[in-house]
Structures are given as C-alpha cells and as structure tokens.
Amino acid sequence: MGKIDEYIKTHNCKPKELVYHTWRDAKNAEKKPTGKIRVLVDKDMVARVEYTCPECKHQAYAEQPWKRPFSIKCAKCSFKITVPKMKDEAKREAKSQPAEEGKE
Ligand SMILES: [Zn+2]
Numbered sequence: 001m002g003k004i005d006e007y008i009k010t011h012n013c014k015p016k017e018l019v020y021h022t023w024r025d026a027k028n029a030e031k032k033p034t035g036k037i038r039v040l041v042d043k044d045m046v047a048r049v050e051y052t053c054p055e056c057k058h059q060a061y062a063e064q065p066w067k068r069p070f071s072i073k074c075a076k077c078s079f080k081i082t083v084p085k086m087k088d089e090a091k092r093e094a095k096s097q098p099a100e101e102g103k104e
Contacts, residue, residue, distance in 0.1 A: 003061040028054035041066045055079040
C-alpha cells in the first residue's frame with residue numbers, strides 16, 4: 001500500500017485536477033464492508049487502485065483503464081470489488097456537466 005500516496009507526491013497532484021479520487025469500504029459477497037478500496041484517476045484516465053479484498057484480505061495495487069461503473073478483480077481470489085456511486089458524487093458530476101443548460 002502507499003502507491004497512490006507516492007503517485008500523488010511524485011506528480012504533485014492537485015485534488016482539483018484529478019478526475020476522480022475516492023477511498024471506500026469494499027463490500028464482500030454478504031455486503032459487509034470488510035475491505036477497502038482507493039481509486040485515483042488522473043487526467044490520463046488510468047485508474048490507479050489500491051485495495052484490501054473484502055473476501056480474502058489480499059492487499060494489492062493495480063492499474064486499469066477508468067470506466068463507470070468501476071470494478072476490479074482481486075488478484076488472488078478473483079472476487080469482483082465494485083465502487084458504488086455515491087449520491088452526493090452523482091450530484092457533483094451532474095453539476096460539472098452543464099450539457100443541458102442553455103437549451104431553453
Ligand atoms: Zn481476494
């Protein structure tokens with residue numbers, strides 16, 4: 001762990017400039033928050049992910065193309081860890097996409 005912190009330091013990332021950055025509880029098959037997942041997406045649209053698998057507790061770092069809805073497979077047990085969209089986050093995203101404004 002600590003890879004994302006390292007990335008932020010090395011690239012001098014400003015929170016405002018990041019496409020996406022979150023740190024969540026990761027839920028296991030029984031919907032219990034027994035793991036953690038951190039996702040950082042920079043302007044290159046690559047998701048940098050650190051997770052503790054909620055099923056097997058495996059800790060790892062991975063990179064993969066960013067897309068919604070986002071999920072990543074545990075490298076050890078192949079459990080699919082998902083990042084659910086939060087309500088306030090959806091709002092913020094809607095605000096930053098004023099595509100429908102000005103049509104009226
Ligand atoms: Zn696992």
